[in-house]
Amino acid sequence: MVTYERAVEVADTYMQAMSAQDWAAVMELYAEDAVLEDPVGSEVKIGKLAITDFYFGIGETNITCTRTGTVRFANAEMVFPFQCIMRSEDGAMKIDIIDHFILNGEGLIIQMRAFWGPETAGPYEES
Amino acid sequence: MVTYERAVEVADTYMQAMSAQDWAAVMELYAEDAVLEDPVGSEVKIGKLAITDFYFGIGETNITCTRTGTVRFANAEMVFPFQCIMRSEDGAMKIDIIDHFILNGEGLIIQMRAFWGPETAGPYEES
Numbered sequence: 001m002v003t004y005e006r007a008v009e010v011a012d013t014y015m016q017a018m019s020a021q022d023w024a025a026v027m028e029l030y031a032e033d034a035v036l037e038d039p040v041g042s043e044v045k046i047g048k049l050a051i052t053d054f055y056f057g058i059g060e061t062n063i064t065c066t067r068t069g070t071v072r073f074a075n076a077e078m079v080f081p082f083q084c085i086m087r088s089e090d091g092a093m094k095i096d097i098i099d100h101f102i103l104n105g106e107g108l109i110i111q112m113r114a115f116w117g118p119e120t121a122g123p124y125e126e127s
Numbered sequence: 128m129v130t131y132e133r134a135v136e137v138a139d140t141y142m143q144a145m146s147a148q149d150w151a152a153v154m155e156l157y158a159e160d161a162v163l164e165d166p167v168g169s170e171v172k173i174g175k176l177a178i179t180d181f182y183f184g185i186g187e188t189n190i191t192c193t194r195t196g197t198v199r200f201a202n203a204e205m206v207f208p209f210q211c212i213m214r215s216e217d218g219a220m221k222i223d224i225i226d227h228f229i230l231n232g233e234g235l236i237i238q239m240r241a242f243w244g245p246e247t248a249g250p251y252e253e254s
Contacts, residue, residue: 004246041202069196069208070223072242075168079225079242081196081208096197098206098225115199115206119131 004071006107007078011071014099015082018065023055031108038114051112062087068096076103085124094124131198133234134205138198141226142209145192150182158235165241178239189214195223203230212251221251 010029017025027048036045036054045051069081077100084095095116102111137156144152154175163172163181172178196208204227211222222243229238 004244039201040204070247072208072223072225072244072247074166074242074244077167077242079206079227081199081225096199098199098208100206100227115201115204117131117199117201120197120199 002076002103002105002107004073007073007101007103008071010101010103010107010109011067011078011080011099015065015067018063018084021058021060021063023052023058026055027052029109030112031104031106031110034108034110034112036112038112039116040113077101078103092124092126093121096120129203129230129232129234131200134200134228134230135198137228137230137234137236138194138205138207138226142192142194145190145211148185148187148190150179150185153182154179156236157239158231158233158237161235161237161239163239165239166243167240204228205230219251219253220248223247 014026014029017029030048030051032048034048034051036051038054045054064085065082067080067082071078071080079098079100081096081098084097086093086095097114097116097120100113100115101109104110141153141156157175157178159175161175161178163178165181172181191212192209194207194209198205198207206225206227208223208225211224213220213222224241224243224247227240227242228236231237
């Protein structure tokens, strides 16, 4: 039985690993037979190898991900809102995202769907 | 093609109708063949009649729903965080929820899943 504490741990470890561009740490959260759809509506990546390719494809982009609300959890499924700031030489961009993870009995992600689109993305002003 | 503007309209109309306990207005957002799962993991209500029963079952409870973040939208699916405050003679309770709606071509909800649980519910102090 997956606990709420594990769900919060998964969300916050994901935020930290994304912000550190530590793709190996991200992949430790995934089950072998996981599927990923990021953003929702795009081609689904099936299996840990395809998902690893996806994250390593993000490369050296400077990303900071911050959770912006509580982790909602029901029946081993979890969703949480966060903001992702991406910085490059051309300036900074922010995206508002909600991720949906389904966890397996071991507390690993077996399905990941990321909800975001151009409407919740825009330039970010450093404060 | 469902627009982002329609998704925001659906979310905010839902918040207003829930806060007014105007179940007829809530039901205008649903397609005939919609399904509802609230909370995720509970018995799925199939069809507009079963969904109508669900909302009317909430009854006269004093509810205030407020969206707490942007509507995330991708491929006619939408998710948004909100807080629901329920007041009764015994005091007030708040629940943090994220709803997931899938919209049909007419911008009506064909699937609704509500993510919440005891871990994101608790007493609410009037400020």
